[in-house]
Amino acid sequence: MRAPAMLRWAAAAVTLVVLVAAAPAAGFYLPGVAPTDFGKGDSLPVKVNKLTSVKTQLPYAYYSLPFCKPNAIVDSAENLGEVLRGDRIENSPYVFQMREPKMCQIVCKIAVTDKEAKEFKEKIEDEYRVNMILDNLPLVVPVIRQDKNIVAYQGGYHVGVKGQYAGSKEEKYFIHNHLSFLVKYHKDDDSELSRIVGFEVKPYSIKHQIDDKWNDVNTRLSTCDPHANKFVASSESPQEVEAGKETIFTYDVHFEDSDIKWASRWDTYLLMTDDQIHWFSIVNSLMIVLFLSGMVAMIMLRTLYRDISRYNQLETQEEAQEETGWKLVHGDVFRPPTNSDLLCIYVGTGVQFFGMLLVTMIFAVLGFLSPSNRGGLMTAMLLVWVLMGLIAGYSSSRLYKMFKGSEWKKITLRTAFYSLGLLLLFSSY
Incomplete structure (x- = not known):
């Protein structure tokens, strides 16, 4: 009895696919952006x-x-x-x-x-x-x-x-x-x-x-x-x-x-x-970021090059010599930093902000945020920001647990209220 039932289901599925493929394509307008026709004298x-x-x-x-x-x-x-x-x-x-x-x-x-x-x-x-x-x-x-x-x-x-x-x-x-x-x-x-x-x-x-x-x-x-x-x-x-x-x-x-x-x-x-x-503001900010990044990169390269040269000279000496310079970094790789709570909160807020920008840009490229829908961009950004709060809480608590923390629920709540509290505080002045 199962074979005829399976055949009927398969036939129904094929019929549905054929009907959908044969149906004429019809366009549609997003809510709020449909055109309006006017007659003479309207x-x-x-x-x-x-x-x-x-x-x-x-x-x-x-x-x-x-x-x-x-x-x-x-x-x-x-x-x-x-x-x-x-x-x-x-x-x-x-x-x-x-x-x-x-x-x-x-x-x-x-x-x-x-x-x-x-x-x-x-x-x-x-x-x-x-x-x-x-x-x-x-x-x-x-x-x-x-x-x-x-x-x-x-x-x-x-x-x-x-x-x-x-x-x-x-x-x-x-x-x-x-x-x-x-x-x-x-x-x-x-x-x-x-x-x-x-x-x-x-x-x-x-x-x-x-x-x-x-x-x-x-x-x-x-x-x-x-x-x-x-x-x-x-x-x-x-x-x-x-x-x-x-x-x-x-x-x-x-x-x-x-x-x-x-x-x-x-x-x-x-x-x-x-x-x-x-455009002037964007170019000005970009030039400042590139200049500061170049200065930091130059300082780090010079320091690293000096330490590497010193290590190459000490290879022929005793192996028990005390480690200095960049060799001490390996001991701090998995060590929790000071104020790790704030670091986790900032990382979660950054993930939330980046996710909001990414999702909003994708919807804008797809045409869902038409300029004719006045205020739609701002509304979409706020809704996506609220939804991205889930990912922000997960990211901050995940990083906090990597630092061997135990109060991850507290970090999640602080991530939700920290950035909003600072924004309300500065906007009140």
């Missing part, structure tokens, strides 16, 4: 993110400054990585319609107080940038690099600029109150649907003038009027940041058909202008 909500600066590491929420606000501010759901990065994604009063340009759209009019003007000036002094998001794409500013004559990109636009104007020797602060957005899209050949592949902006500072009287968003401006073919193309008459003065915020929206495919839209962010700072 709403494109623009979201705002934190204010960041390359001069300071302290981020601020977008609405910490008196920018134009929507009727109700709604916070977007954020993952653990976004929270740790300081992201604060909220809605904005900017709303686009797919492939429908807008010119000289008025957002709001504000009059800053003394305190608000001081805050604006501080952010301009520290070169803070405004970050926005459209269809999960961060806002960039195209910058022409004079050294290579190519177009690079800057993440976010500056809140304002500081400089002299109209022959004045005193430097003043000017706010960027007019934004000229450019939305690049890739249109489907078989339908009217499109996908967003680029989100750029050119900021301007312009002191707007009202034609008649203020009528909210329907006000006619003499400095920016599409009916009279007047558009903002420069900052010849900038808007100064000063308490009590009214500032009118406006924006334009342009759409441009692009050959860039949706899968390649993140390639733009490989040409960011801020990357050169990181």
Whole structure:
């Protein structure tokens, strides 16, 4: 009775393999990175993110400054990585319609107080940038690099600029109150649907003038009027940041058909202008490590060469002569060092850190940590760090037992809390 049963199982297995092999291949998207198709006229909500600066590491929420606000501010759901990065994604009063340009759209009019003007000036002094998001794409500013004559990109636009104007020797602060957005899209050949592949902006500072009287968003401006073919193309008459003065915020929206495919839209962010700072730091650290390693290697080689020469001269003398120099090392090979507990803890923490980097890099290479999944890298690093704690505890306790230690459970607990405790201690200052 066993032979027919085995034949039935074998036939079922062969049938399953044939069905799987004959099934058509189907692609899939990772969660959070699927493309979104937009038809003509569809709403494109623009979201705002934190204010960041390359001069300071302290981020601020977008609405910490008196920018134009929507009727109700709604916070977007954020993952653990976004929270740790300081992201604060909220809605904005900017709303686009797919492939429908807008010119000289008025957002709001504000009059800053003394305190608000001081805050604006501080952010301009520290070169803070405004970050926005459209269809999960961060806002960039195209910058022409004079050294290579190519177009690079800057993440976010500056809140304002500081400089002299109209022959004045005193430097003043000017706010960027007019934004000229450019939305690049890739249109489907078989339908009217499109996908967003680029989100750029050119900021301007312009002191707007009202034609008649203020009528909210329907006000006619003499400095920016599409009916009279007047558009903002420069900052010849900038808007100064000063308490009590009214500032009118406006924006334009342009759409441009692009050959860039949706899968390649993140390639733009490989040409960011801020990357050169990181390269300089990496090269500087590498040179210091190589220099110090070379000095230590030279000292060790000279010492070892002198001892070996001395030993060769003493070979013809009595064998009972006292051992000196490097010959004494053989007695310390298996001898537990002083503070072996700390050595085991450091080794376990190093294994945990190296394992976290290795696993995270493997997942990033495989495409599981796409940049479109904002905060995914930070979240993955934290989860892998926690899981690698098991290997860290095993490594530290294993090395401790090699030193003939008996309290390996205590070493495991110290490995788990030692590095975290030091990190919390230093971060509190």
